[in-house]
Amino acid sequence: MTESVLFRVESHVGRLTLNRPERLNAMDLPMVQSVLERLSEASELVEVGDLRALVISGEGDRAFSAGADMESRRALTDAERALHLDLIASMCREVYRFPVPVVAEVHGHCIGGGAELALSCDLVLATETSGFSLPEVKLGMLARSGGAVFARRRLSHGALAGMLLTGERVRAPEALRIGLIDRMSANPELLAEATDAVASSIASAGPHAVRATKQLLLSNSTLSVEESLQLGDSLHATLAATEDLREGLAALAEKRPPAFVGR
Template sequence: MASGGSSDAEAELRRGFKALAVTRPDPAAAVYEVRLSRPAQRNALSPDSFAEIPRAMALLDRVPAARAVVLSAAGPHFCAGIELGGPGNPLTAPFGRGADPAAAAEGLRRAILGMQAALTAVELCRKPVIAAVHGACVGGGVDLVAACDIRYCSKDATFVLKEVDMAIVADLGALQRLPRIVGYGNAADLALTGRRITAAEAKEMGLVSRVFDSKQELDAGVAKIAKEISEKSANAVMGTKAVLLRSRDITVEQGLEHVATWNSGMLRSNDLVEAIKAFMEKRKPVFSKL
């Protein structure tokens, strides 16, 4: 019989989400799917997304019927990164312009740390989280899948860290996690050039474990893998994940703290405003000279 806590978590999951869809596609499998569900916005990460991802992961952590979690996306693309210009976006909020600069910087720093924590919730979920990526995976989308335990993609998938082209430093975890996944050189290549890589190159550098020929095959293949994992000992699976994470270099938190402090000042630059305007106007940005 489920405990009161797990029953409450299951009931909370059924109440639904705005930016996500959380379902159990196969009642016979102990696998839940967390699907980014803003296809009209190419699943760009909104304030709702940052609020709901940790909520979903915390609830699934408590549900015994969730032995594995698949992170997927609706529509033609996985994730277009952080939503630019939307209401409530902490990157474009004024943070007391005209007020004390230190107070404004601290407000922005807290916002960055909050977004970091939202994606770190994927890593902190004791259940294995498997990313199924198709189409474009941009910026914050790469941060998100880097926090997953295993990554698969379809042949049409592409990956790009665009922050350097937006005059900012990627600050939601990619710079801390990618070097441990693909190696320092590959991570530096992606982060400093902002170039787009194909599914084949992502597989070659170890960003994904396998490439499927189509989204349909990706969905079926990942569901099969997740089901196989879910059928193993829950204690062994959760213990393996916990030990893998603990055995990793333990300076991830220090790196996140550093980039949050760095960007609390740097994100207030005119270059960010120009980059966003150029993005919206579909033109090449003209940045200030140092």
């Protein structure tokens, strides 16, 4: 039986792939449970220093993810349907809080829970033919897995309201213009190259510095400016005592690439 979620690590970069291309990577209950298991595994790898960046993508050439698999939900009990949506929300929040940067590699359809998953990532890269939509209102539902919250980091109130209240698709060129995505590539091959370059760049930086920077970035939405500045001072003081900082400064002086060890 084909696994619905693939996970591998190479050169400190993890790659989690949604693997139901025949269903546009729509997320049924077992798939969401598998994603959560892989995220837990990935977090453990972060703690031992084996993983420094994570990429999330969708298998096939048609979709990142079409969101919750509504067809499979018909066979579920009411309790299982509720669990399904609760776990999608948990999955998006786990990605948002993941200890190292997460990059979404998007091509094709990115809909509903799939869009919420992408928007929970720190960076979103997409092909120019990709499209993003949060159509929950058209089903009498709410984008409660984080779409209404995570996109707030990226969009003006009007742009976000337009997506949420109309459910209409935003194509990649417009998504790039309004800040919904961070980079756009002409095709999947160039997108993969761009994603690998970004993830490798993150993974080659000082691991403690990267994690501290993500923590500081996340604080922007929960702390006041003054509190975030104080957090930055505290994180800087911690980094000042690391071997990696000394290595970074030595490498700069010696005009060579740094060899960070995560200490």
